[in-house]
Amino acid sequence: MxxxxxxxxxxxxxxxxxxxxxxxxxxxxxxxxxxxxxxxxxxxxxxxxxxxxxxxxxxxxxxxxxxxxxxxxxxxxxxxxxxxxPFPQGQSLEQHRVLFTLAESTHKLIHAHQHIDGAYPLLVETLEALRETTKHDALLYAYLIRLLTLTGFLPSWNHCALCDATFHASLPIFVRLGDAHAVCGNCKTPADRLLNAGIPQWISHMQRVPMAESLKVASAEGQRNEVWNWLKEVLQNILTYPLKTEEFLVG
Ligand SMILES: [Zn+2]
The missing domain is CATH 2.40.50.140 (Nucleic acid-binding proteins)
Incomplete structure (x- = not known):
């Protein structure tokens, strides 16, 4: 009281x-x-x-x-x-799509009155980067990965979520279905999915570095699609429904 x-x-x-x-x-x-x-x-x-x-x-x-x-x-x-x-005028359709997804995911992942350390500077940094970069989808994925990490939904991806073994670039890494956890070859179950080479390292890198650094990493369209499909699964699993902006975002 x-x-x-x-x-x-x-x-x-x-x-x-x-x-x-x-x-x-x-x-x-x-x-x-x-x-x-x-x-x-x-x-x-x-x-x-x-x-x-x-x-x-x-x-x-x-x-x-x-x-x-x-x-x-x-x-x-x-x-x-x-x-x-102010909200900048003359944004491209692509920038609008990113903005609406940023707003919706931030609103859904943070509760009313909940203060998440680092979430506010992350959003400010991301909005500033959005004005400068043409890598809109990479920016969005880096933001979502950082926000999921800050809110505690995404554990660190530099080691196995089950046995704690440190990941090396040469080791195959698996993602648990509908989950945000990455596991090593010894801990995987038949339902877990092998991630393509480079993806776990990219996700782990995005968890740790400032937005401007994340955007320096070159990525192929196939890699970005794989990360986006995984992010959609993770978000849907947490929120129990898909983002409204999801269909709008990826045609
Ligand atoms: Zn393991």
Whole structure:
């Protein structure tokens, strides 16, 4: 009870990225924001849909904002919002696809009020990289692999999940069906699938290095498809349903 009282009516001042927006009441808007200091929070912006609202243009998807507000029982009532970086205009269709998948997967993998160390800087770094790179799919996969690792769904891929043996580039490595675990040849079961050479090392590399480093790795289309198919399986297994953006993303 004491904690609950402390949580309520607390003044918040932080920065964040808008992941989701929903219309509420006649003129209000509810936005989900991944913040630097308080994890993922739901906020209400009163009157945000009125033409002369002070929130106008500042609560669109992927806006990087500075915000102040008051934490109520479930929602933060926004007081002031300032733009750090607006959602960039003129993005390609490919960049849009990546953005929507980033937003949906981040929203689904992080619970309300959950603060995951490193998740916010990762999203900021990824959005910045998206403006510069043409390797959109590699960026998305690197983001998902890092986020799954930070949220604890994906164990380190430099050793076997069962016997702890360190992986070497020359050893065959298997992935457990519908699972995020990699196992060695001694621990595999007949249902486990052999990964093509280079894939486990690529995944392990993406788990450890900054986004800019991940994007330096050259990859063949076949490798990227294999990683994407595996990621879709892993996400579907965790979320128990496919991402909405999935069909949209890969035709
Ligand atoms: Zn093993």
């Amino acid at each position: 004491r904690l609950e009282t402390q949580k309520m009516n607390r003044h918040l001042s932080t920065e964040g990225i808008v992941l989701r927006k929903t219309d509420f009441n006649e003129a209000d808007r509810i936005v989900t924001v991944l913040t630097r200091d308080h994890g993922k929070i739901d906020c209400i912006a009163k009157g945000a849909r009125r033409i002369k609202s002070k929130f106008c243009g500042r609560l669109e998807l992927f806006c990087h904002i500075k915000l102040t507000g008051f934490q109520g029982r479930d929602l933060v009532t926004l007081d002031e919002v300032n733009l750090i970086t």
